[in-house]
Amino acid sequence: EEVYWNDTWVRPEEAFVSVFDRSFMFGDGIYEVTPFYAGKPFMLKEHVARVKYCLQEMNIVFDTSILEDLMLEAVNRSSFSEEDAAVYLQISRGTAPRSHFIPEKVQPSLLLYAFKVDLANFENRYWKVMASEDLRWHRCDIKSTALLANTLANEAAISAGYDENLLFRNGFFTEGSHTTIFFVVEGTVYTHPEGRQILSGITRKVVLDLCQQLSIPVKEEAFPVDGLASVEEIFLTGTTTQIAPVSSVTIDGKGLFSAQKGKITTRLQEEFLRRTR
């Protein structure tokens, strides 16, 4: 499959990045992952709006109006244009001699491509998770390519036989290494408020909207780690994760939560399927 790089479609082996690219040297870039259900984009405008927000926060000047068409084109020209897929895009600040300050006249670069992803049968995939301290920086609202703390957290989970690592800061859960966390207590859904501690998830927005539609009460409040004992359901959301029930949470080898898929998770999954299919 081809990738879009430096204003043209090329085979991946023909796409080269400079060793002085700032996303390579500093992680000085942002990215986005947008889902396509059976060839159709889901929440496309919201994904582009998040790119725009991140670029603004990073002071990168880049015209995002080209992105919608390019994402559609990436899927259309792929060999899986009618199937479930996603588009990855990354905007780097650009290439310039290495310096901590941002050089003037640096030209941003765009990498964009479609890839196949299995978005079917997410409903019954139970996630067994661990939790650990959130060691990331304090601008988690920026979808930065600098993902070292996320990848190390995820690797700690996967290598120990878990599916995800839930992160907490000062005793409160923030989010997963690549997912948003929701808790259900006495029929109320809790999720971390938007702000600098979490990525403002697009699937999170969909779920909050579904809760409103279904008259499920929501509290956008950080949930305490020591509140796990009272939790009825936990589910994780994300573009490729969709809505995933958590079957157990382990911290420092101690099992602190275990459950079957709950009623609210099931209801939300049903409505989510209706919106995406």
Ligand code: PDD
């Ligand atoms: N991850 N939180 C983090 C830290 C994430 O990386 C993601 C998404 C989410 C969920 O956001 P959304 O619902 O908009 O996908 C929350 C993407 C998919 C990734 O890194 O591949």
